[in-house]
Amino acid sequence: SQQGEEDPQALSIQEGENATMNCSYKTSINNLQWYRQNSGRGLVHLILIRSNEREKHSGRLRVTLDTSKKSSSLLITASRAADTASYFCVTSGNTPLVFGKGTRLSVIA
Amino acid sequence: EAQVTQNPRYLITVTGKKLTVTCSQNMNHEYMSWYRQDPGLGLRQIYYSMNVEVTDKGDVPEGYKVSRKEKRNFPLILESPSPNQTSLYFCASSARNGGGYGYTFGSGTRLTVV
Numbered sequence: 001s002q003q004g005e006e007d008p009q010a011l012s013i014q015e016g017e018n019a020t021m022n023c024s025y026k027t028s029i030n031n032l033q034w035y036r037q038n039s040g041r042g043l044v045h046l047i048l049i050r051s052n053e054r055e056k057h058s059g060r061l062r063v064t065l066d067t068s069k070k071s072s073s074l075l076i077t078a079s080r081a082a083d084t085a086s087y088f089c090v091t092s093g094n095t096p097l098v099f100g101k102g103t104r105l106s107v108i109a
Numbered sequence: 110e111a112q113v114t115q116n117p118r119y120l121i122t123v124t125g126k127k128l129t130v131t132c133s134q135n136m137n138h139e140y141m142s143w144y145r146q147d148p149g150l151g152l153r154q155i156y157y158s159m160n161v162e163v164t165d166k167g168d169v170p171e172g173y174k175v176s177r178k179e180k181r182n183f184p185l186i187l188e189s190p191s192p193n194q195t196s197l198y199f200c201a202s203s204a205r206n207g208g209g210y211g212y213t214f215g216s217g218t219r220l221t222v223v
Contacts, residue, residue, distance in 0.1 A: 031209050042113075042199055042214035043152075050209060088152075092206075098168070099144070101151035 004089035006103040014108055019076040021103040023089030032065055032072050035088045043088065079107045111136045115200050115215035122190055122222055130185045130218050132200030140206040141183040143175065145196040158183055159206060190222040
């Protein structure tokens, strides 16, 4: 199975600041996905980046992928209190997805 | 609305009493999966199904059963629940596994076994 590992485990920032989370993985991938989970709720798919892409944007989200370093980053710009959640990266190859433990983001108003 | 529906949302049961958590999706997805989430351990996959009548074990299948008799439903069965199965459970589906498809998650089932 394939697994992404998020870093840092926890991140606390002020509203309006940017938040950056990193993800590392070990095997070759077809794509990498980021998900958000509000406390006790189901995960919500945020963005998917394919292995032949280097950067992708969706609203205030920017994802980069460096396959040579087997790493990805998720940048949330101009953060809001509503962005407070856990964020997970998941790599996808030919085996089922395995989720890491996530980064817990707290945005303080 | 495209969604994955889990029931029940909350369940308290006693050790040994068989229970079923239902999962249904309305997106004609081929792939479905069950996860449990525990503090400090993240999400761990229990079972998954690539298509109808095709199921396979995930990382923590012990004590669980599943079936996939039709495409939309993927129930999770606990034949004899034990307290260590107290957890938050999520069902997820995808058009296919891998290949550039995102996953849609249900809202979760919080199970307590006493």
